[in-house]
Amino acid sequence: MKKFLLTSAASLAMISSAAAAPFQWSAGSGGNDHWYEFVVLGSGEPSLMATQAEALAESSSFMGLGGYLATITSAAEQTFLNSHWPGAGSVTGQFMDYSFFLIGATDRNTEGSFEWLGGPEGGNPLAYTNWKPGEPNNEGGEDYVVAWWEDSATGRWNDVPDNPGIRGYLVEYSVTPVPVPAALPLLVGGLGLLGFVARRSRGASQV
Ligand SMILES: [Ca+2]
Numbered sequence: 001m002k003k004f005l006l007t008s009a010a011s012l013a014m015i016s017s018a019a020a021a022p023f024q025w026s027a028g029s030g031g032n033d034h035w036y037e038f039v040v041l042g043s044g045e046p047s048l049m050a051t052q053a054e055a056l057a058e059s060s061s062f063m064g065l066g067g068y069l070a071t072i073t074s075a076a077e078q079t080f081l082n083s084h085w086p087g088a089g090s091v092t093g094q095f096m097d098y099s100f101f102l103i104g105a106t107d108r109n110t111e112g113s114f115e116w117l118g119g120p121e122g123g124n125p126l127a128y129t130n131w132k133p134g135e136p137n138n139e140g141g142e143d144y145v146v147a148w149w150e151d152s153a154t155g156r157w158n159d160v161p162d163n164p165g166i167r168g169y170l171v172e173y174s175v176t177p178v179p180v181p182a183a184l185p186l187l188v189g190g191l192g193l194l195g196f197v198a199r200r201s202r203g204a205s206q207v
């Protein structure tokens, strides 16, 4: 019990900061070895639009792995994430609070036809879904998706609009290379090649 309380206190401390610590779904426990992060905004931070959270997730990285809004592609992955939901936050009176975390599904390309936004599954239609009953309802034009832990621990999904109101988003990090570091070897390789060509040229001119 004491350990549980300590863990809860640690979780609360993390919630008050910008992000909870990433955690891994290890292959040893039947997972995919990907890392996940429940990113939660501080109470003083303005809410995000879905597309803003998408951009932040896409520009994030962890341990050299590129981030993207989580793609929940199986019941096992959903169950794993449910067990790591950091808990409801203290921000109230918002359109959304820490019960809602934006994930990486959208139907912005074709209304009613949801696909994954990014990561290895980017552009793929959803094979697994966890919709809350009555969702998706596209009420007023809703093309983004949150996993919703408010009413249960099942993280059921709801489509939401691209309006300010996102206070948390779920990032997944996997083998997708981080864009900038991934480009670096190419750049270095290119410079090396140029140097090689230059040396060859100098060598040729000296011959
Ligand atoms: Ca929609």
Ligand SMILES: [Ca+2]
Residues within 6 Å of the ligand: 135, 136, 137, 138, 139, 142, 158, 159, 160
């Ligand atoms: Ca909805």
